[in-house]
Amino acid sequence: QVQLVQSGAEVKKPGASVKVSCKASGYTLTDYFMHWVRQVPGQGLEWMGSINTRSGGTGYAHKFQGRVTMTTDTSISTAYMELNTLKFDDTAVYYCARGWPPLPTLTNHYMDVWGKGTTVTVSS
């Protein structure tokens, strides 16, 4: 079945970087956008950005521009989200989610399949 399997929990110090992976199975990675969403403890959901897995083109929320990089390794059907210069308030659960409808549609995506999330804790 279609699923997204994310990497395990991370603990990082302020100023460090974290790279979260999201392995797609049950479908072809490059047929869909991949989105990244985070959830700070006790708060709601926040869209970080997305990647066109076919072209590699990315779009990031203003809040994260300059600090986030989204990439893919299509040979292993995996998407990545790297967040740099971590701060205490980056402590959150980070989710990957498949965008629907599939490519070549470039806009108006909702998310039809989600990973279970990766907990990133920023602590000194």
Add this chain to the structure above:
Amino acid sequence: DIQMTQSPSTLSASVGDRVTITCRASLSIGPWLAWYQQKPGEALNLLIYKASNLQSGVPSRFSGSGSGTEFTLTISSLQPDDFAIYYCQHYSSYSLTFGGGTKVEIE
């Protein structure tokens, strides 16, 4: 940025109740709204897309309506499996914004 406001933030209800959650957009967003269900430790579950379209596999007791700036998610007869947090989401070329969530808890 378009802001999405959900109400109520918490809702207490009993099994069998009809439940309605509202989501308001700060600007007209047409039909570009989705609803998701979140349970602890599980992946988020898409319920409704394009305001009123039921995602495949989602029970028919869930329904969505609205357009423009006001939208609703209705659960016609609340089941034990429905106690969860529900989020609306606006999606467009330039913005994907979530509402603050509505926790549906047992009364």
